[in-house]
Amino acid sequence: MTSLVELMDYDEVIEKYDPVLGLEVHVELHTNTKMFCGCANVFGGEPNTNTCPTCLGLPGSLPVVNGKAVESAIRIGLALNCEIAEWCRFARKNYFYPDMPKNFQTSQYDEPIAFNGWLDVTLDDGEVIRVEIERAHMEEDTGKSLHVGGATGRIHGAEHSLLDYNRAGVPLIEIVTKMIPGTKERAPEVARAYVTALRDLLKALDVSDVRMDQGSLRCDANVSLSPKTTGALGTRTETKNVNSLRSVERAVRFEMTRQAAVLSSGGEVIQETRHFDESSGSTSSGRKKETAEDYRYFPEPDLVPIAPSREWVEELRGTLPELPWERRARIQKDWNLTDEVLRDLVNAGALDLIEATVVAGAKPDEARSWWVSYLAQQANTRGVELSGLPITPAQVARVIELVNTGALTNKLAREAVNGVLEGEGSPDEVVEKRGLKVVSDDSALEKAVDEALAAQPDVAQKIRDGKIQAAGAIVGAVMKATKGQADAARVREIVVARCS
Amino acid sequence: MTNDLIHTTAAELAAKIHSGEVSSVEVTQAHLDRIAETDGKVRAFLHVDAEGALAQARKVDDAVLAGKAVSPLAGVPLALKDVMTTEGVPTTVGSKILEGWLPPYDATVTRKLKEAGVVILGKTNMDEFAMGSSTENSAYGPTHNPWDLERIPGGSGGGSSAALAALQAPLAIGTDTGGSIRQPGAVTGTVGVKPTYGGVSRYGLVAFSSSLDQAGPCARTVLDAALLHEVIAGYDHMDSTSINAPVPPVVAAAREGLTGDLSGLRVGVVTQFAGEGYQQGVLRSFQAAVSQLKELGAEVADVSCPSFDYALPAYYLIAPSECSSNLARFDAMRYGLRVGDDGTRSTEEVMSLTREAGFGPEVKRRIMIGTYALSSGYYDAYYGSAQKVRTLITQDFAKAFENFDVLISPTTPTTAFKIGERTNDPMAMYQADLCTIPANLAGTPAMSVPSGLSDEDGLPVGLQIMAPALQDHRMYRVAAAYEAARGAFGGPSL
Numbered sequence: 001m002t003s004l005v006e007l008m009d010y011d012e013v014i015e016k017y018d019p020v021l022g023l024e025v026h027v028e029l030h031t032n033t034k035m036f037c038g039c040a041n042v043f044g045g046e047p048n049t050n051t052c053p054t055c056l057g058l059p060g061s062l063p064v065v066n067g068k069a070v071e072s073a074i075r076i077g078l079a080l081n082c083e084i085a086e087w088c089r090f091a092r093k094n095y096f097y098p099d100m101p102k103n104f105q106t107s108q109y110d111e112p113i114a115f116n117g118w119l120d121v122t123l124d125d126g127e128v129i130r131v132e133i134e135r136a137h138m139e140e141d142t143g144k145s146l147h148v149g150g151a152t153g154r155i156h157g158a159e160h161s162l163l164d165y166n167r168a169g170v171p172l173i174e175i176v177t178k179m180i181p182g183t184k185e186r187a188p189e190v191a192r193a194y195v196t197a198l199r200d201l202l203k204a205l206d207v208s209d210v211r212m213d214q215g216s217l218r219c220d221a222n223v224s225l226s227p228k229t230t231g232a233l234g235t236r237t238e239t240k241n242v243n244s245l246r247s248v249e250r251a252v253r254f255e256m257t258r259q260a261a262v263l264s265s266g267g268e269v270i271q272e273t274r275h276f277d278e279s280s281g282s283t284s285s286g287r288k289k290e291t292a293e294d295y296r297y298f299p300e301p302d303l304v305p306i307a308p309s310r311e312w313v314e315e316l317r318g319t320l321p322e323l324p325w326e327r328r329a330r331i332q333k334d335w336n337l338t339d340e341v342l343r344d345l346v347n348a349g350a351l352d353l354i355e356a357t358v359v360a361g362a363k364p365d366e367a368r369s370w371w372v373s374y375l376a377q378q379a380n381t382r383g384v385e386l387s388g389l390p391i392t393p394a395q396v397a398r399v400i401e402l403v404n405t406g407a408l409t410n411k412l413a414r415e416a417v418n419g420v421l422e423g424e425g426s427p428d429e430v431v432e433k434r435g436l437k438v439v440s441d442d443s444a445l446e447k448a449v450d451e452a453l454a455a456q457p458d459v460a461q462k463i464r465d466g467k468i469q470a471a472g473a474i475v476g477a478v479m480k481a482t483k484g485q486a487d488a489a490r491v492r493e494i495v496v497a498r499c500s
Numbered sequence: 501m502t503n504d505l506i507h508t509t510a511a512e513l514a515a516k517i518h519s520g521e522v523s524s525v526e527v528t529q530a531h532l533d534r535i536a537e538t539d540g541k542v543r544a545f546l547h548v549d550a551e552g553a554l555a556q557a558r559k560v561d562d563a564v565l566a567g568k569a570v571s572p573l574a575g576v577p578l579a580l581k582d583v584m585t586t587e588g589v590p591t592t593v594g595s596k597i598l599e600g601w602l603p604p605y606d607a608t609v610t611r612k613l614k615e616a617g618v619v620i621l622g623k624t625n626m627d628e629f630a631m632g633s634s635t636e637n638s639a640y641g642p643t644h645n646p647w648d649l650e651r652i653p654g655g656s657g658g659g660s661s662a663a664l665a666a667l668q669a670p671l672a673i674g675t676d677t678g679g680s681i682r683q684p685g686a687v688t689g690t691v692g693v694k695p696t697y698g699g700v701s702r703y704g705l706v707a708f709s710s711s712l713d714q715a716g717p718c719a720r721t722v723l724d725a726a727l728l729h730e731v732i733a734g735y736d737h738m739d740s741t742s743i744n745a746p747v748p749p750v751v752a753a754a755r756e757g758l759t760g761d762l763s764g765l766r767v768g769v770v771t772q773f774a775g776e777g778y779q780q781g782v783l784r785s786f787q788a789a790v791s792q793l794k795e796l797g798a799e800v801a802d803v804s805c806p807s808f809d810y811a812l813p814a815y816y817l818i819a820p821s822e823c824s825s826n827l828a829r830f831d832a833m834r835y836g837l838r839v840g841d842d843g844t845r846s847t848e849e850v851m852s853l854t855r856e857a858g859f860g861p862e863v864k865r866r867i868m869i870g871t872y873a874l875s876s877g878y879y880d881a882y883y884g885s886a887q888k889v890r891t892l893i894t895q896d897f898a899k900a901f902e903n904f905d906v907l908i909s910p911t912t913p914t915t916a917f918k919i920g921e922r923t924n925d926p927m928a929m930y931q932a933d934l935c936t937i938p939a940n941l942a943g944t945p946a947m948s949v950p951s952g953l954s955d956e957d958g959l960p961v962g963l964q965i966m967a968p969a970l971q972d973h974r975m976y977r978v979a980a981a982y983e984a985a986r987g988a989f990g991g992p993s994l
């Protein structure tokens with residue numbers, strides 16, 4: 001399939017076209033209960049166990065709005081610098097699909113709870129781009145269809161389908177940007193950076209698990225190309241199924257090169273939904289619709305309007321935590337970091353970890369040094385994110401403390417960390433089990449030095465003759481004999497003393 | 501004895517059961533016997549739950565014997581419209597598409613009835629999805645009017661009202677979207693009340709038109725209706741449109757009305773509800789009722805509500821629009837009928853075949869009208885305009901209630917028409933709800949109380965009484981006073 005798609009060289013795309021982005025992010029709130037019923041809102045679970053008459057859409061059932069979800073929606077809106085509606089309604093979006101129990105989705109249409117906001121997004125090189133937010137509105141998630149049989153796992157060609165309504169009715173917030181023009185060759189990066197910034201923001205607000213791999217954060221990327229010659233707006237496509245930050249970037253880039261090839265060969269971009277394929281990094285056309293979708297929106301008569309009082313909105317504004325950009329500014333100042341260092345820490349995903357390590361008692365530069373060097377190497381070796389390493393910031397802080405008190409040398413400290421990473425327990429437990437205590441008993445060291453001198457009489461003679469640099473060999477032997485648990489400087493002193 | 505019990509009012513039956521004079525089981529059995537004897541002709545019930553009814557009756561009898569306090573209607577039998585879900589008991593809404601469905605939950609109304617010890621005899625027939633004015637649209641065949649078996653019992657709640665007129669039950673539950681409680685009440689000579697929208701929970705009421713549907717009490721006397729009203733009404737957190745306010749004191753108002761004094765009460769006669777299309781016997785019965793109200797001390801004057809002329813067309817845009825969305829869930833995927841699932845057809849084909857086979861012609865007509873009215877490009881002209889009319893009607897009511905305590909009109913333009921007479925003329929059928937629809941659009945309470953028989957055909961006529969929102973008790977007071985002054989008007993012979 002992919003090989004049939006013509007792509008234009010990326011540099012050529014940028015030469016001829018200006019990309020215009022639009023991003024729609026769906027975020028599942030992690031409220032205790034669903035949007036319109038009292039069912040537990042949890043990921044996974046045996047199919048159809050977290051259901052009730054309302055989220056199954058049984059005849060006679062009615063929705064009741066989850067107040068906590070409204071609260072989260074308002075907090076998200078405030079954090080995105082949006083206006084909060086004084087009065088808004090839910091609407092029904094009507095279309096038939098088996099995983100949607102009522103065959104309409106209760107959503108918001110022309111009266112979103114939050115609108116007209118913005119989010120500042122920092123790119124890898126530190127440039128800041130302001131992304132305008134069109135709206136953030138509340139809606140409910142659908143169930144899931146599992147198509148059994150057939151090659152693609154899609155509905156076409158399947159032998160039968162299974163329906164799981166556990167996810168039906170999970171609260172969703174859809175956050176829609178305005179058109180983002182002028183990003184040029186950085187469009188794919190801007191898309192990724194925006195979703196990253198949004199994810200960090202939602203995480204700080206503690207409103208969602210923001211797990212793209214589990215679908216609690218989903219991104220649809222709208223891309224169109226505007227020819228530089230005319231400046232006319234192009235036809236956009238909407239790419240769905242973009243399940244990671246990296247995929248956001250890849251999907252946008254792919255669409256740019258694909259659309260450019262279509263346009264330059266005299267073709268027309270079709271306004272359609274496209275699916276992103278992780279393995280090939282390409283997008284493919286979704287189901288073609290013969291007719292334009294008419295969702296027949298109308299105000300949801302089963303729900304009353306939502307009219308958040310200004311007092312409540314201000315109260316919620318007061319509950320906003322330190323937002324990611326505020327935090328970064330504070331940390332930069334407190335730790336006295338250059339823009340460049342801060343950016344590297346952010347890009348490496350180390351900021352949270354370092355801060356937590358500092359909170360646990362370490363000094364910022366010590367904590368930073370551990371996370372960006374040794375632990376970063378370990379993460380790299382293991383092929384995981386820094387945050388995926390099986391060691392906590394508190395454990396790192398403890399290791400640093402052991403070094404500072406002289407209980408561990410730097411080398412021993414790395415071994416202690418290795419033990420923690422291997423699952424051997426806390427740093428103290430690893431030190432105990434592996435016997436990593438620094439040997440500070442002089443008599444033991446003197447004994448080891450004497451043995452080493454005896455084993456290498458020629459070296460011993462050289463030292464006695466004044467060739468102090470030869471002492472290195474003896475120190476090395478002692479360190480080896482004590483399994484590195486000795487303080488090398490002290491060993492050297494003893495060697496010199498014994499030979500004088 | 502049995503004959504006495506089926507003629508007795510719910511209030512009196514309750515008194516007898518609670519004093520131990522008669523058992524609930526005896527009362528229940530008497531009504532079950534009456535159903536067995538007459539329902540072959542009337543066909544008011546779609547499902548009789550004799551076992552469940554007698555079990556509930558025994559529970560009440562045990563409580564009475566044990567000297568426990570029971571609620572005011574405990575032990576009294578009731579006929580429940582098949583639009584209310586009943587756990588484990590069939591709920592078809594008069595449609596083939598839900599044939600065989602056993603709901604896993606009780607509607608709030610059902611639950612409240614059970615908790616109050618009311619004995620549910622079974623589920624009554626109705627126009628499919630409550631769409632109709634004659635019960636002829638039921639997928640299970642029409643119900644017959646006990647006053648004349650050739651005639652319709654009204655609709656959509658014809659089963660509930662016919663059951664009352666046929667002495668099969670002293671109490672019934674109906675639902676009223678455009679008159680489905682009041683119009684059947686009028687043509688069967690029974691009392692039917694549509695409470696203030698939001699007064700009775702809609703949770704478990706299978707929706708036709710969410711912004712209009714309202715459940716209410718049906719009975720043969722105003723006091724019985726009031727007693728039932730207080731059982732089923734009240735705030736329900738499961739229904740967002742439920743009103744969080746005290747239940748209007750309707751029982752006290754009905755008792756007050758029975759004293760027969762309406763001095764100083766300002767009654768407005770809605771001038772829009774007369775003239776062409778109104779049967780002379782109905783208008784004469786209405787004039788007699790007006791005279792009687794004056795004799796009771798009421799000050800009666802005409803009031804014009806010009807927007808009411810647009811109520812019917814507005815209703816036939818709003819109700820179908822909402823129904824087109826509400827009925828989308830009947831797609832064969834989760835419950836009810838499934839047609840054509842033989843392994844060769846796609847999901848969409850199975851959905852389509854099921855809906856084609858499961859819905860009757862009137863339901864299909866309204867789904868299509870509603871789908872059209874909501875579609876892009878037509879929304880403003882149809883649904884949007886209808887909502888504006890709705891606002892105007894609400895304003896007309898508000899203006900009228902500045903000068904009047906209650907408004908009155910005939911409940912229906914005509915008495916019961918013959919079965920089959922209007923089935924091929926939907927517009928003629930829709931006219932039956934001409935007088936009742938405005939109260940649904942405004943969300944205000946309205947009721948029908950019998951005003952005797954038409955002098956030209958000997959069939960029952962209804963007097964409609966309308967009150968402002970949450971003033972349900974006002975109309976009960978007027979209705980009870982009028983009922984006492986009117987006196988008995990006989991009953992059907994079956």
Ligand SMILES: [Zn+2]
Nearest residue numbers: 037039052055
């Ligand atoms: Zn649920």
